[in-house]
Amino acid sequence: MTPAAPDGSGPTSVPRGNNVDGGAGDSGAGDSFEDGLEAVPGDPQAGALDAHTPDSAGPGIAGHDAADQDAAGQDSADKDAADQDSADVQHRHLAHTWQEARQLAFDCATPIPAAPVPLRQALGRTLAADVVALQDMPHYASSAMDGWAVNGSGPWILAEPNQRLAPHQASRIATGGLIPAGAKAVLRSESGVIGTDEDGLPVLKLGGSAKPGDPRNGDHIRKAGEEAAAGDVLIKRGAVLNPAHLALAALAGNDTLPVLGKALVRLVLTGSEVVTSGLPAPGQVRDTFGPQLAAVVGMLGGICTEEVKIGDTYAEWLAALEDGEPVPAGGGQPSGQSSGQPSSQSSSASDIPFRDASGGRSAAPPAADPAAESLPADVVITTGGTGRSATDHLRRSVDELGGRLLIDGIAMRPGHPAVLAELPDGRYILGLPGNPLAAMMALSTIGAPLLAALGHCSIPPLSEVPCGSTIDADPGRTRLMPFRLLYGMASPAQHTGPGMMRGLAAADGVLVVPPHGVQLGELVPAFALPWGTPLPDAAAASGTPKPAAKRTARKTSTSDGPVDWSALLG
Numbered sequence: 001m002t003p004a005a006p007d008g009s010g011p012t013s014v015p016r017g018n019n020v021d022g023g024a025g026d027s028g029a030g031d032s033f034e035d036g037l038e039a040v041p042g043d044p045q046a047g048a049l050d051a052h053t054p055d056s057a058g059p060g061i062a063g064h065d066a067a068d069q070d071a072a073g074q075d076s077a078d079k080d081a082a083d084q085d086s087a088d089v090q091h092r093h094l095a096h097t098w099q100e101a102r103q104l105a106f107d108c109a110t111p112i113p114a115a116p117v118p119l120r121q122a123l124g125r126t127l128a129a130d131v132v133a134l135q136d137m138p139h140y141a142s143s144a145m146d147g148w149a150v151n152g153s154g155p156w157i158l159a160e161p162n163q164r165l166a167p168h169q170a171s172r173i174a175t176g177g178l179i180p181a182g183a184k185a186v187l188r189s190e191s192g193v194i195g196t197d198e199d200g201l202p203v204l205k206l207g208g209s210a211k212p213g214d215p216r217n218g219d220h221i222r223k224a225g226e227e228a229a230a231g232d233v234l235i236k237r238g239a240v241l242n243p244a245h246l247a248l249a250a251l252a253g254n255d256t257l258p259v260l261g262k263a264l265v266r267l268v269l270t271g272s273e274v275v276t277s278g279l280p281a282p283g284q285v286r287d288t289f290g291p292q293l294a295a296v297v298g299m300l301g302g303i304c305t306e307e308v309k310i311g312d313t314y315a316e317w318l319a320a321l322e323d324g325e326p327v328p329a330g331g332g333q334p335s336g337q338s339s340g341q342p343s344s345q346s347s348s349a350s351d352i353p354f355r356d357a358s359g360g361r362s363a364a365p366p367a368a369d370p371a372a373e374s375l376p377a378d379v380v381i382t383t384g385g386t387g388r389s390a391t392d393h394l395r396r397s398v399d400e401l402g403g404r405l406l407i408d409g410i411a412m413r414p415g416h417p418a419v420l421a422e423l424p425d426g427r428y429i430l431g432l433p434g435n436p437l438a439a440m441m442a443l444s445t446i447g448a449p450l451l452a453a454l455g456h457c458s459i460p461p462l463s464e465v466p467c468g469s470t471i472d473a474d475p476g477r478t479r480l481m482p483f484r485l486l487y488g489m490a491s492p493a494q495h496t497g498p499g500m501m502r503g504l505a506a507a508d509g510v511l512v513v514p515p516h517g518v519q520l521g522e523l524v525p526a527f528a529l530p531w532g533t534p535l536p537d538a539a540a541a542s543g544t545p546k547p548a549a550k551r552t553a554r555k556t557s558t559s560d561g562p563v564d565w566s567a568l569l570g
């Protein structure tokens, strides 16, 4: 049992494993996997492959095994055996270190070129070119008050609106109305009364609140060009667009704004044991990705365009990763069911095309262009299936599609089976492990730098925080430990097994614990959570964005050059 920190939120000394709870129910996956990382240079455990057994797995793994048996129905037993042999051979890969993987994920991508997007989709985007006034603002002289446009002093003879006014003539005008030729001022309605002259004809006279001499020339007239002259710079390139910027751009006559590109992301959530509502039965697990992943991707600089849920068969995997696989309307499946076809799921993120569980359109979809549903993604994020069993199909699907693995495992825990691949059409496939915390750590390690690079940002900064515990060495791998800041010290959180989310939900950041461990009070690298506040010295550690390099167009694109499809997104 590990001694608890003063507030009970963490241990004062953390042993080799990452599950500081020490709970037997969740430690199996991580520990057994470490045996699978024996190919990491210098790891003394090299050679012990596939030590993970159903006995050592936590409840989630056992559930997955059961589901696998159903899902694997399309593959013959012979094929399974051959796949397993091949997987065992492939298992002897060299995992990247945590630092290598992070840098590689940033370096492999080039920023998506700038493109115009409609004003409503430009909120929060980075402006790629100065916005100038396309004409004088306002572009005509107008009345600032309801009243009368007048020429000279009163009393005034009333004329028809919008006609040239001769001296001592006036005509009705509303706020914003075009000042007629000849008008010198506007008399507000409270300052005038309609009377008659000595001939009994109607005339406008000063009255009410008017002061002698009212109105002076120019009173209550908004002059043309008083806000900006045509060509004036209104918003500078580089601005992160806020709602007032969008209003200003509209005032200036713009329909679209050029913004820096961001990655369009498609989510493919796998696992026939995964259910999306209610209490899961034994052997099932409740989906933890649907409620959060799209939002986190947004916080990391991507735009989720679609989310599909599939089962565990190879055919489903292949279909979901193939390009141009828009989900036909009405083709979705109810939550937790596997059909052999991807089923589109609703999401809480406001910019995701939304279908309800039956595949029909929701009665209250978020504002998004339906065309976005058929747009190709720059990045496909998968969850689950990163293992090397016969029912884990990520690598095989990438291979079948002619892709190559850029990262095939990371010497870290949790999240070590994470995969980054590139397909011939230029799409990146980011394979997150199925275990919920492992997935978020993999997303933070390689997803965040990838989305940052594609979105013209610098690599996410690392901070250094003093560690509130002694953490033992764990040769050959980096440990990512959610922590809470207590009295300025990082105290590793409890409940951080690979399948748990409780520790992360309460965390202030994540410690990047080096393989040799940490002494109490020592500075440790750490990163902030996408939804959290920056860590104390994060600014000092920040890097610089990549220059916007030329980016190869999607090979399947029908356009002449790279296109930022986000122009069509909500």
Ligand SMILES: Nc1nc2c(c(=O)[nH]1)N[C@H]1C(S)=C(S)[C@@H](COP(=O)(O)OP(=O)(O)OC[C@H]3O[C@@H](n4cnc5c(N)ncnc54)[C@H](O)[C@@H]3O)O[C@H]1N2
Binding pocket: 029, 030, 032, 033, 034, 036, 050, 051, 052, 053, 059, 060, 061, 062, 063, 064, 269, 270, 271, 273, 274, 285, 286, 287, 288, 289, 290, 383, 384, 385, 386, 387, 388, 392, 415, 416, 417, 432, 433, 434, 435, 436, 438, 498
């Ligand atoms: N023989 C070995 N088995 C395992 C190893 C290993 O090295 N050798 N590594 C373990 C580790 S560590 C991890 S992490 C997982 C990676 O598994 P996969 O990416 O293949 O994911 P699955 O097997 O599909 O699922 C794992 C786990 O996660 C649960 N899951 C999946 N999707 C969801 C979801 N949407 N919400 C919540 N939970 C989800 C699933 O039910 C499983 O319990 O492999 C270990 N095994």
Ligand code: MOO
Binding pocket: 029, 030, 033, 412, 413, 414, 415, 416, 417, 433, 435, 438, 498, 499
């Ligand atoms: O180590 Mo896994 O956490 O369960 O990726």
